[in-house]
Every structure is written in structure tokens, then in C-alpha cells.
Amino acid sequence: MFKVLVSDPISDLGISLLVEASDISIDKKTGLSEDELVQIIGEYDALLVRSQTRVTERIMTAGKQLKVIGRAGVGVDNIDLEAATKRGIVVINAPDGNTITTCEHTFAMMMALARHIPQAYLKTVGGEWDRKSFVGVELRNKVLGVLGMGRIGSEVAARAKAFGMTVLGYDPFLTEERAEKLGVKLASVEDVVREADFITVHTPLTPETRHMIGKEQFSRIKKGVRIINCARGGIIDELALVEAIDAGIVAGAAFDVFEEEPPTKEHPFLSHPKIIVTPHLGASTVEAQENVAIDVSEQLLHILRGEPYKNAVNMPPVPADVLSKLEPYFPLGVKLGSFAAQIASGPVKEIVVGCSGELADVDTQPLTRYIVQGVLAHHLGSDQVNAVNSMHLAKTRGVNIVVNKSHASKGFTNLVSVTLRTDKEERTVAGALLNGFGARITQIDQYPVDVAPEGNLLLISHNDKPGIIGRVGTLLGSNDVNIATMQVGRKLVGGAAIMVLGVDKAVPKDVIAQVADLTDLVTAKEIQLY
């Protein structure tokens, strides 16, 4: 008998599959503190949650029998994935079941914002008949900027067209062809900021999306814009938004999510007349809750019964014999993928994986999964992509995967390479495991290098002229950026060259811009590999 603990409000109908299963017993205990969960989790094989329960490492350590954590929804930012993976606990989510519901909530918020419905309601039920203060705006003929064109963003775009809106879409995976299919104009964040009358965000919260609309964007944003966030708190800088509204730049905002949930009573959104809020209700419909609970219950049963399953967010199942040969290459694969994703500009259309040397005789499919994970995680968020779901995600986003194998490995026992083909360019990174030295990046584009793939790196392309290294070093030094390692690569004396610097901390954006402005510098890009 497997014991399942449901610790958040989850649809009864959705989990009827579990309730009726003869090998499952279910306990529902919602609203427990971490201490209370730690006390009881030891007897359970599975934990079923939404976003309220924070599944911490402490809870997992106490969950000695815990085999699976099911998230009835999309975001798994409330679950410590690393801790789960370390313990072999499979984390599954239900990414498709609440798409439409959240999209519809976005429209509810957009229309409530355009027509001041919450504010007008409050006055009316308070006994006032105020028809002057709440003159709204139409959606028709307005420009809607959608940042994040995944499941929810694409549905929002489709419905916006029915309202007669022009849709500008931005997503690192949005190609010209897909944009055309969706009837959306492919745009940059900058285009959206400058042109949109309404902006809605539908990305995960990642280091890249955090404050993607912040102080800097508000300084250029179209006057009178209205902003909606039904994705994750923190994508829009909350304080900068309040300032922009108070300065008369932004006309209003509608937020379902907060940087800290629940927000404190003093949170400026809660008393602002131009900001409307809901308490993370995006996924809260009868239908969505049934859908996500059914999805996650089905998978949970498969996992507990040892059957194949989908949508595992964390655990890569690799056969033992293959694992022993390939495992050392998995971290290198993720880092090569991530490195390539960080240097390539434009939506990725194709990932070409090269495995040469002894690896040519091994089933390298699991390694490919890790490389694709590295590429996709840079944009989709490292909590959403893993070696189990990376190929599926690449497929659903129309990214083609090609694998080339060869016994010739340029003097290395094994060489792994990743080439990304985007709308704009083709970029290659290769690496190997060197005896006694560990993982190394051995090639960037056409240049041979020897770089440890870790920490903060600065990739500079420049003209091979005397003095350039000194100028870069002086500029970084004067900005308190310490250079730990340096590699220079070139094909021809005096020709195009690259420099890869390992630096002790993240380099501020303005310093990178100054580096890029140096004489004989072509580009400067920071790469983070963790």
C-alpha cells in the first residue's frame, strides 16, 4: 500500500483516480507548517502539492519513504529540485492543465484594468453612483505586447486578436515562421516597451526575466501603458512600477502574483488606486484544478507502480551500463549547451550535437538530453527543464536536434561539441574531460581554447592588436573586477581573435558595455556557468 499526502487544496474529482486505487491510501492535511510536515512526512511515499506548500530540503530529508512529489500546476519554484534530485525523488508537474484558465484570468485582469471594474464596484456597493471617475479604454486597435510566448502567452495572443488588438510577441524561441502562424508580430523587449498599450508577461521567473521590466524600461516605456502580470512576481520590478504609475507614465497595473506571497499588509500595491490585484488565482477554476489534478494523479500512480511516466521535472532515468560511461560527461554537456545558448543570438532552430572518439560507440542519447537541457534551461528556467523533459520541450518548440558521431576526436579521448543554428547565426562550443584537469572547453567557434567551464566568464572578440589585453585588464581592474584566468585564441596573427576571461564575480552590465566600446574590441559578452 502506498501512502499519499495531499498538503494543498486539490480537486477531489481530479484525485478520484488515486482515491479509488486499491494500492493507494490518501491523507489530506492542508495548511501545515514546515515543522508539522517534517513530523509526519516520514510515513508517506508521495506528496501532492500546489504552490502554497514549500517543499524544503528539511521536509525531504525527513521523508525517508518519499519517492515522488507531484505539483498540480506548472511552476515548481516552491520545491527544492536539487534536494529532490539528490535523493532520487521524482518531481512531476502538470504543465498543460491550467493554460487556458490562466490565459482567461489574464483577460479578466486586462479588462478589469481597462474598465476600472474593481474600483467602480467598491464605490457602487458603498452607496455612490459615480459614472464620471471610471472612463475606461477599449482593447480594440490597441497594441498588446506579450513577453513569453509559451503555452499561456500563445493563447493570450490568439484571444487578443479576437478583440481587434495588434499583438507584438517576444520569446527567445519564437521564430518568424511560428510568429506568422500565430498571427503575431515578432518583436524585441525594446519594441514592446516602446510600442505596446498593454503589456502582459508569461515567462517563468529566471535570472534573465527578473525585473525584465524595471526602472530602465520604465524610462522609455510608452506613456499610458497598462501592465498585467499573471505569471510570477518579480518579472516586473514592483517598486519601479509604483514609481512609474505615480509619475503618470504607466496608467495602471493588474497583478495576480507578487515577489513575496502573500504580500505584507504594507505592500504598496494593496493601497494603490491604479493597481488591481488578485491572490494568485490564475489557475483557480474548477476545470483547471480538475485537469492538473488528473494529470498529476495519473503520473503519480505510474511512478509509484514503477511504470513509465512523463513530465518528470528532475530525474533522468539512464540504464546503468550506459550511465557509467556517460555520467562524467553530463555536467559538461549541460555547461556546453548553456554556454552556446548564452553566446548565440536569435531564436534557436537547430542544435547539432557532436560526439567523437570513444563516445562514437556508445548510445549517447542521454548525453544529448543534458546538452539540450543546457541550451533550453537558459531561456525556460532551470526548474522547468531537465534531462527527462528536454527533448520533448525542444520538439514542442520546433527546435531540431541533430547528432553527429565520429571516431576522429582531434587528439582527445572524447570530444563533445554543440553547434546552435539560429535565425541569425551559427555558434559552436566544444569540450572534453582531460585526465587530471577535469572538464575543459576546448573550442569556441573556430578558435581552440582551454577554459574551465565554471563561474563567471567574459567572452570577448577582438582584433589581434598589441595592447588590447592591457586595455581590457585595466578597465576591469579599475571597476574592481578581478581576472582569475585568461585565454586568448586566434587563427591568424593580426586577424580576428577571442579572449575568455574568468572573473571572480558577475561583471556589471555598464562595465561590459564599456569593455565593448574599447578600440579594436568587437563584442563582449558575459557567460555564467553554474
Ligand SMILES: NC(=O)C1=CN([C@@H]2O[C@H](COP(=O)(O)OP(=O)(O)OC[C@H]3O[C@@H](n4cnc5c(N)ncnc54)[C@H](O)[C@@H]3O)[C@@H](O)[C@H]2O)C=CC1
Ligand atoms: N498565476 C497563476 O496562477 C499561474 C501562473 N503560471 C505561470 O505562468 C508562466 C508561464 O507558464 P506557461 O506558459 O505554462 O509556461 P511555458 O514554459 O509554456 O512558457 C514560458 C515561456 O517563456 C519564455 N521565456 C523564457 N525566458 C524569456 C525571456 N527572457 N523573455 C521572453 N520570454 C522568455 C520561454 O521561452 C517560454 O516559451 C510560468 O511562470 C508559470 O509558472 C502558470 C499557471 C498559473
Ligand SMILES: O=C(O)C(=O)COP(=O)(O)O
Ligand atoms: O501552475 C502554476 O504555475 C501556478 O502558479 C498555479 O499555482 P496554484 O496551483 O494555483 O497554487
